[in-house]
Amino acid sequence: MRFSDGQLERYSRQIILKEVGVKGQERILASKILIVGAGGLGAPAAMYLAAAGVGTLGLVDCDKVDLSNLQRQIIHSTRDVGKPKIASGRETIRDLNPDVKVVAYQEWVSAANIADIIKDRDYDFIIDATDNFPAKFLINDASVLLRKAFSHAGIIRFQGQTMTYAPDQGPCYRCVFDSPPPADAVPTCRRAGVLGVMGGIIGTIQATEALKYILGRGELLTGRLLTFDALTMNFRHVSLARREGCQVCGANPTIRELIDYEQAACDM
Amino acid sequence: MRLTVNGEKVEIEGSVSVRQLLVSQKVATPEYVTVQLNEEFLNTADFDSTMIKEGDRVEFLYFMGGGQGRNEVQ
Numbered sequence: 001m002r003f004s005d006g007q008l009e010r011y012s013r014q015i016i017l018k019e020v021g022v023k024g025q026e027r028i029l030a031s032k033i034l035i036v037g038a039g040g041l042g043a044p045a046a047m048y049l050a051a052a053g054v055g056t057l058g059l060v061d062c063d064k065v066d067l068s069n070l071q072r073q074i075i076h077s078t079r080d081v082g083k084p085k086i087a088s089g090r091e092t093i094r095d096l097n098p099d100v101k102v103v104a105y106q107e108w109v110s111a112a113n114i115a116d117i118i119k120d121r122d123y124d125f126i127i128d129a130t131d132n133f134p135a136k137f138l139i140n141d142a143s144v145l146l147r148k149a150f151s152h153a154g155i156i157r158f159q160g161q162t163m164t165y166a167p168d169q170g171p172c173y174r175c176v177f178d179s180p181p182p183a184d185a186v187p188t189c190r191r192a193g194v195l196g197v198m199g200g201i202i203g204t205i206q207a208t209e210a211l212k213y214i215l216g217r218g219e220l221l222t223g224r225l226l227t228f229d230a231l232t233m234n235f236r237h238v239s240l241a242r243r244e245g246c247q248v249c250g251a252n253p254t255i256r257e258l259i260d261y262e263q264a265a266c267d268m
Numbered sequence: 269m270r271l272t273v274n275g276e277k278v279e280i281e282g283s284v285s286v287r288q289l290l291v292s293q294k295v296a297t298p299e300y301v302t303v304q305l306n307e308e309f310l311n312t313a314d315f316d317s318t319m320i321k322e323g324d325r326v327e328f329l330y331f332m333g334g335g336q337g338r339n340e341v342q
């Protein structure tokens with residue numbers, strides 16, 4: 001692949017890194033990353049990945065932009081209120097970097113469509129930027145079954161957590177959390193609130209993991225959960241072991257098909 | 269007895285089960301917390317029968333959603 005002068009200049013600050021170089025930039029431009037959720041986590045992740053030159057960015061979201069989103073979902077602007085999030089996201093990315101092809105899926109993920117979405121462009125890496133547990137378990141199970149790497153994250157109030165799954169490299173989300181909590185059992189951002197920067201900090205870490213995975217550089221957050229408390233500025237790693245009895249990635253998996261769990265009624 | 273809970277040194281009196289530790293540490297939703305004891309996942313069914321020992325490292329792992337923020341009722 002030959003870079004244009006514009007591309008050489010645009011990506012010069014990362015091409016100069018020995019961990020990236022011309023080869024790494026070629027990999028980034030050829031990469032395909034799927035972001036499920038164009039909200040607090042997905043917005044910064046999508047923007048940094050677009051800026052880095054990820055060639056194909058899939059965006060999945062069925063929602064429209066609401067004024068209450070703008071406190072944290074920085075891919076959308078005041079003029080975008082009422083627009084589908086994927087349309088607003090695509091416009092922002094187009095303005096940011098015309099090298100990026102955005103594939104927009106205006107739908108919610110479900111057991112019926114997630115495998116098709118992942119296979120649609122044979123995405124290299126998936127970012128779970130969703131707000132709800134049925135979607136988080138669905139992304140995990142689909143990634144395990146299709147042998148795809150993905151980044152999990154969650155944020156609430158001043159707290160965040162993230163971990164990375166890669167096939168044969170440590171535990172999946174279901175090793176840590178066996179099954180989704182009942183609807184309404186754990187607090188949501190809508191009810192409990194979230195500081196806008198939490199999506200920026202944790203979503204940017206997810207984008208970092210995606211780039212490291214594409215480049216094959218550094219150590220991923222596989223086998224460790226990174227937790228962050230903004231009030232104390234404590235970042236912690238919790239070492240995670242694979243669970244032999246995991247329903248989806250264990251020695252004798254019982255989950256071989258995707259499951260639609262009930263959505264938390266208040267927030268969906 | 270001294271132990272480490274989520275990276276913090278904690279001192280407790282007497283012998284306690286994992287279930288009792290969840291209560292004494294004021295864990296908000298104990299039925300939905302994943303517990304790691306010395307880096308091994310513990311089954312929920314074993315919370316009562318598993319006793320905490322001196323020097324144990326306990327991690328409470330919490331469900332965290334957030335991120336997308338849906339606006340409409342599906």
